[in-house]
Amino acid sequence: MLTIRFDRLGVRSGDLVLDAGAGFGRHAYELARHGANVVALDYSAAEMIATRGTFGAMVEAGEIDEERYVGTLQGDATRLPFADGVFDRVITSEVLEHIPVDTAAIGELVRVLKPAGTFAATVPTWYPEKINWMLSDEYHAPKAAGGHVRIYSATELKAKLRTAGLTVTTSHHAHALHSPYWWLRCAVGPRRDDHPLVARYRQLLEWEIVERPRSLQVVERVLAPVLGKSYVVYGVKA
Numbered sequence: 001m002l003t004i005r006f007d008r009l010g011v012r013s014g015d016l017v018l019d020a021g022a023g024f025g026r027h028a029y030e031l032a033r034h035g036a037n038v039v040a041l042d043y044s045a046a047e048m049i050a051t052r053g054t055f056g057a058m059v060e061a062g063e064i065d066e067e068r069y070v071g072t073l074q075g076d077a078t079r080l081p082f083a084d085g086v087f088d089r090v091i092t093s094e095v096l097e098h099i100p101v102d103t104a105a106i107g108e109l110v111r112v113l114k115p116a117g118t119f120a121a122t123v124p125t126w127y128p129e130k131i132n133w134m135l136s137d138e139y140h141a142p143k144a145a146g147g148h149v150r151i152y153s154a155t156e157l158k159a160k161l162r163t164a165g166l167t168v169t170t171s172h173h174a175h176a177l178h179s180p181y182w183w184l185r186c187a188v189g190p191r192r193d194d195h196p197l198v199a200r201y202r203q204l205l206e207w208e209i210v211e212r213p214r215s216l217q218v219v220e221r222v223l224a225p226v227l228g229k230s231y232v233v234y235g236v237k238a
Contacts, residue, residue, distance in 0.1 A: 001209050002030055003093050003174050003230045004120045011036055015088040016070070020077050020109055021095030025051035029058065032068040036089070040072045041080075048072045077105040082112045089113075093122040094230065096157075097129075097148045103160055110164040113237045119166055123152045125231040128179040135186035144190070157233055166235035173228025176220050181205060182229065 004027060011017065013035030019028040022040035024047055031038045032055070040055075042048050055069040075081060077092070078101060090113045096102045106121075113119055124132075129151045132139050141147040158168050181201045188195045193202075208216045 001175075002027060003122045004091055004232060005172070006031070006034055008170055008172075008234050009089055009091065009120050010118045011089060016086065017089040017091065018082070018087045018109075018112065020080070020090065020092040020105075022051060022072070023047050023093075025054055025072075027091060027093055029054065032058065032064045035068070037068055037070050039070045039087075041075045041077070042072075043074065043076060045074045048074050078108055080108045080112055084111055085114045085117075087112050087114060087117060089118050089120075091120045093120075094124070096121060097123050097150055097152065098146060100149055102150070103164070106160055106164045110161075110166060110237060115237055117237050118169075119161070119235045119237065120232060121157065121161065122174070122230045122232045123157060124148065125173055125179075125228050126151055126153050128182070128227060128229050131179075132182055132186045135183060136190055139182075139186050139190045152231070154231060154233075157231070161233060161235050166237055168233060168235045171231065171233045173224045173226075173231055175229040176223035176227040177205060177208060177216065178229040179227045 011031065011034050015036045017031050017036045017038050019031065019038060019040045022028045022042050025040055028038050028040040028051065040048065040051050052072040055072065058064045059066050059069060077095065077099060090109050092109060096105060099105045110119065133151065137143045139147065141149045154171065161168055184201055185192070185198055188198060192198060
């Protein structure tokens with residue numbers, strides 16, 4: 001399940017791309033399939049170990065060329081271990097809302113991006129996220145360890161990206177079908193993965209991701225501008 005649209009990011013074969021906050025690598029793997037040379041970074045060592053293993057399996061299976069996998073490493077987005085201007089593209093998906101000093105992370109992500117390089121960030125959309133916070137204190141910080149520390153408005157996120165040196169080019173919403181799922185989870189308790197209604201909705205989402213039925217794709221396109229769980233902003237470094 002991808003949130004960032006690589007055509008809007010302008011990914012080309014041979015680009016060096018940083019996925020900051022890669023998690024288990026959903027964007028990183030697809031970038032490699034598109035011919036990009038990928039560096040995946042995350043604060044969680046366990047997730048990076050898993051991502052490294054998946055990349056190795058992809059290389060062994062001949063799914064991607066070996067040079068597409070540059071490396072995975074544990075790291076802090078507010079203190080990146082890279083020189084200035086080394087990456088053609090930088091992405092960060094569902095990460096900034098977890099970082100107390102988000103401007104430091106944004107500044108670092110822009111610093112390592114080449115001039116004229118492109119950038120994409122995704123965060124939870126204000127309206128669906130506001131409902132989650134209202135339904136459960138266990139969904140966000142401080143009760144949720146490592147949880148969300150802020151709710152972004154479109155204006156705030158774009159302003160912070162511009163302040164860091166980016167020209168904002170376009171934006172969109174994604175994953176409308178996921179918003180009701182999280183409202184349901186927050187209503188019954190974010191940790192109640194075993195709740196029957198949560199389990200049934202999760203099965204629906206998993207089926208939609210794998211099978212991509214046309215009817216639900218139409219529903220997603222219609223509802224995304226209003227109910228999209230994620231808000232995606234693209235920019236270019238001056």
